[in-house]
Amino acid sequence: MACFLVPVAEAVVTTVITKAVKSRETEPEALKADTGSFGMGSKIPFSRKLKWLNNMLWGGSALLAFEHVWHGEIVPWFPFLTAASDPAEASVMISEMATVGVSMAALVTAVWGVMLLVTNAMEKKALRAQPDSN
Amino acid sequence: MTLLTTVFAAIICTIIWYKNDPKNEMKVGILCWMYWGASLMWLVDAIFEYVELHAEYFTPAPVDMLNDFCLGLSAVALGLVIWLVILLIKDPNGVVKAALFKKK
Known part of the structure; x- marks a missing residue:
């Protein structure tokens, strides 16, 4: 009904956080890593990693919003969500947002978290390998 | 069916990104994030x-299946349009700029 609104809300928050983090990151981090055939590279800034989450949340929400338009759950006139005009349906919509919507946002964030762990491990491995190659 | 269509789109885009776009010139990565994000969200919906x-979920009516497949294809098309707009606006290779400001 309106489950995509939860990932949208998260995307707004993470986009603001990304801007704040990026403004604090002046220069690429001093740590250098050997990135295989691409030679020396910097450690990936956290703002770039946050951008991965933003892209997943915004992109996924956009396609999900399209699905809601397809099913007639979003309309171009007020209150824009068909379920919001009927109090009985509105409570179902809110319950769906609390279950499906929150689960969607949580799963996307969890997958991003796993990606962070993997990239951090790869960065550490590359940084550790660097002194050996010199 | 919508989930399946988006997952296949995500896999194809990821393969294209891995094979051709390590420097991100065509910004295929944006498509990958978009389709993977949508796939994860539709996965939750499916669960x-x-x-x-229960088991009835795996035996949808043919009309519903066709409708869902059309929705999946339309979602993939919308994703491609969004990617194209971002590509043309960011213009990483300067093609749009060159076409607009070339001297005759």
């Missing part, structure tokens, strides 16, 4: 639907 319908 909730399965919990509600």
